[in-house]
Amino acid sequence: MLEDYAKIFNQKKMFLRYNGLQIAFFEKLEGIEVVGKVVEKWHLFNHYFNEFKYHIYSAYYILEQLEQLEKAILDQFNELKSFIEFQNEIKIEYDSFIVHEYLLRITPFLNTMFILQDRLMVLIAIFLGININDPAQKVSESNKDYKYRIKKFRNKMQSFSSYATNYCGILKEFPVELSDLIIGYWNFSGQELRKYRNLEQHQFNLLEEAYIVKIPMERFVLYLPDNPNEENFEKLIYNKKKIAIEYFKSEIKIFHDFVEKMMETIGIAPKKHKFGSNFSPKSNLIRNYNQGDLLKIWALKNEAILFSVGEKSPDGTAARIIIRKIKNKMNILKWEIK
Numbered sequence: 485m486l487e488d489y490a491k492i493f494n495q496k497k498m499f500l501r502y503n504g505l506q507i508a509f510f511e512k513l514e515g516i517e518v519v520g521k522v523v524e525k526w527h528l529f530n531h532y533f534n535e536f537k538y539h540i541y542s543a544y545y546i547l548e549q550l551e552q553l554e555k556a557i558l559d560q561f562n563e564l565k566s567f568i569e570f571q572n573e574i575k576i577e578y579d580s581f582i583v584h585e586y587l588l589r590i591t592p593f594l595n596t597m598f599i600l601q602d603r604l605m606v607l608i609a610i611f612l613g614i615n616i617n618d619p620a621q622k623v624s625e626s627n628k629d630y631k632y633r634i635k636k637f638r639n640k641m642q643s644f645s646s647y648a649t650n651y652c653g654i655l656k657e658f659p660v661e662l663s664d665l666i667i668g669y670w671n672f673s674g675q676e677l678r679k680y681r682n683l684e685q686h687q688f689n690l691l692e693e694a695y696i697v698k699i700p701m702e703r704f705v706l707y708l709p710d711n712p713n714e715e716n717f718e719k720l721i722y723n724k725k726k727i728a729i730e731y732f733k734s735e736i737k738i739f740h741d742f743v744e745k746m747m748e749t750i751g752i753a754p755k756k757h758k759f760g761s762n763f764s765p766k767s768n769l770i771r772n773y774n775q776g777d778l779l780k781i782w783a784l785k786n787e788a789i790l791f792s793v794g795e796k797s798p799d800g801t802a803a804r805i806i807i808r809k810i811k812n813k814m815n816i817l818k819w820e821i822k
Contacts, residue, residue: 489540489541489544489545489757490757490758490759491757491759492544493541493757494756494757497754498740499537499540499740499743499744499757500744500754500755500756500757501743501744501747501748501752501753501754501755502536502537502540502743502744502747502752503537503754503755503756503757504747504752504753504754504755505533505607505611505747505752506529506530506533507755508611508751508752508753509529509533509610509611512611513526525610528610529607529610529611532603532606532607532610533607535599535603536600536603536604536607539596539599539600539603540600542592542596543593543596543597543600543736544736546589546592546593546596547593547729547732547733547736549589550586550589550593550729550732551729553582553585553586553589554586554703554704554729556582557578557580557582557583557586557696557704558696558702558703558704560580560582561576561578561696561704573698574697574698574699575695575696575697575698576695576696576697577694577695578694578695578696578704579694583694583704586694586704586706587691587694587706590684590690590691590706590728591684591685593732594677594680594681594684594685595681595685597677597681597735597736597739598678598681600739601644601645601674601677601678601739602642602643602644604644604743604746605644605647605666606641606642608658608662608746608750609657609658611750612658612750614657614658616641616654616657618634618637618638619633619634619637619652637652640652641654644670644674644678645670645675645678647666648666648667648669648670648674648675649670650663650667655667659749659750661749662746662749662750665742665745665746665749666746669738669739669742672738673735673738673739673742674739674742676712677735679712679713680708680712682712683709683712683714683715686715687715687717689709689717689720690706690708690709690728691706692717692720693706693707693708693709693722694706694707695707705727705728706727706728706729707722707725707726707727707728708722708726708727708728708731709721709722709726710722710723710724710726780792783812783814783815784812785812785815786811786812786813786815787809787810787811787812788809788810788811788812789807789808789809790806790807790808790809790810791806791807792806793806
């Protein structure tokens with residue numbers, strides 16, 4: 485379960501500086517009246533911070549599922565081996581419902597890493613108080629063309645690749661130390677990871693080379709192509725025998741180190757993850773509801789926590805929250821594909 489990763493991340497000292505970013509941001513707001521644009525900035529930061537943390541946990545959760553599914557595939561294969569007459573095969577094209585479960589998680593993992601890259605720069609820009617202004621309208625430019633260009637520019641400012649390639653000179657707004665880290669990560673690792681995501685997302689070309697191999701050890705593998713820039717699937721090559729799960733583990737470690745170095749560079753102290761952190765950006769808005777409008781149920785392990793809205797306070801500004809616990813007997817999900 486995702487909430488377990490707070491404990492795991494603390495034990496392995498993972499993303500601790502990132503986790504300190506929220507506390508550092510709130511400390512920056514001390515003494516400032518939280519109204520108007522400050523409120524908007526606070527909500528935006530909180531939203532992206534929680535979204536980023538959710539996707540961090542999700543990425544590691546998917547990787548753990550891939551490891552467990554790889555073992556299950558091999559267990560299934562071993563059950564069949566005594567009935568198979570092998571020759572000199574060095575690899576076996578293996579297909580089963582467990583393999584399908586494995587392949588189903590490749591796209592979510594790559595999309596999750598894609599989102600994490602994109603959200604990082606937006607978060608840092610908010611934290612540093614960097615306001616990215618729209619480009620000025622050209623004299624000869626129609627209002628329609630200008631609106632289109634503004635829309636394109638704002639979309640670009642949501643993408644990590646725009647920062648890494650210094651789109652419209654955007655990196656001049658950031659400290660040089662951060663710019664160097666961004667470009668370094670992009671050139672060393674981040675760009676290739678994004679190419680694999682795009683290849684799978686737009687060309688559906690990452691799920692073809694799935695085998696059980698015998699050398700150097702017997703295991704299930706999904707190979708990634710050597711040339712993720714190639715859009716024609718017939719021209720993809722696999723000479724390097726790059727194993728997907730090993731590559732993913734390496735990439736998420738590189739990304740972790742990159743994020744933590746970014747946090748260190750802007751002076752963020754490490755903080756432990758809190759168990760049961762709420763990822764919902766609307767979690768603080770529950771008090772805006774009237775009595776009877778909303779019941780929130782949080783099923784966690786062997787209990788469920790219920791949040792309900794009571795009567796409004798006398799001045800009508802906030803509703804009282806009623807919290808109670810009940811037993812939860814269903815805490816494991818098992819499904820069977822027929």
